[in-house]
Amino acid sequence: KQEVxxxxxxxxxxxxxxxxxxxxxxxxxxxxxxxxxxDPGKGLTSLLLIQSSQREQTSGRLNASLDKSSGRSTLxxxxxxxxxxxxxxxxxxxxxxYFGTGTSLTVIP
Amino acid sequence: DTGVSQDPRHKIxxxxxxxxxxxxxxxxxxxxxxxxxxxxQGPEFLTYFQNEAQLEKSRLLSDRFSAERPKGSFSTxxxxxxxxxxxxxxxxxxxFNRGLSTDTQYFGPGTRLTVL
Numbered sequence: 652k653q654e655v656x657x658x659x660x661x662x663x664x665x666x667x668x669x670x671x672x673x674x675x676x677x678x679x680x681x682x683x684x685x686x687x688x689x690d691p692g693k694g695l696t697s698l699l700l701i702q703s704s705q706r707e708q709t710s711g712r713l714n715a716s717l718d719k720s721s722g723r724s725t726l727x728x729x730x731x732x733x734x735x736x737x738x739x740x741x742x743x744x745x746x747x748x749y750f751g752t753g754t755s756l757t758v759i760p
Numbered sequence: 761d762t763g764v765s766q767d768p769r770h771k772i773x774x775x776x777x778x779x780x781x782x783x784x785x786x787x788x789x790x791x792x793x794x795x796x797x798x799x800x801q802g803p804e805f806l807t808y809f810q811n812e813a814q815l816e817k818s819r820l821l822s823d824r825f826s827a828e829r830p831k832g833s834f835s836t837x838x839x840x841x842x843x844x845x846x847x848x849x850x851x852x853x854x855x856f857n858r859g860l861s862t863d864t865q866y867f868g869p870g871t872r873l874t875v876l
Contacts (some may be wrong), residue, residue, distance in 0.1 A: 655802070677789075685864065685865060687867075691872075693869065694764075694851060694867040694868055694869045694870050695851070695853075695865075695867040696867070697801070697864045697865060697866060697867075700863070700864045733785075740802050742802075742803075742865075746816065747816055748793065748805045748808075748865075749805065749817060750796075750802030750803045750805075751801045751802050752800070752801055752806070752832045753802055
């Protein structure tokens, strides 16, 4: 069974700092990997999708990388803002879909 | 298009009762997924449909759970004889599938179930 781990579980940074969130998975046979954010009590909002053949995707201040062979992905957030405070989840798509437990990010004004 | 919608948003029921949730996906999406999420955890995959066909079911989906997507549009998730352990947020998502790959999953707001 696919295991997805996200480190750290929680992160607190001052506004303006650049940061990296990590996601690792045990089975490299995936079709794609997706990063989401979730605000408290809400559904998930898709941030970036990386197909298995791709190495990275960028959207605004966000950049996600994928190293399928080592089972790792990172989400880089540049110039963090208080509005970025949320839980960030990665999900891998193999035969089923597996989510990590998330990283809770707090950006302090 | 208004995105993925779910109904109801909240449901409180007594143990042993049956409940049914509805999900309306984005109209052109051919895939529909159900997940369950408990506090502090990531969503756990339950099942997904491509059009009206149910293609995968998690072992989490016991025989008390059944999902349908009769016309390849909206879907229902029914839980029979609810137990307190069923209390969770039930999330629905949809995407457009091209072959083996899938496009971005778009999530609904979820249905929060509380079993007393």
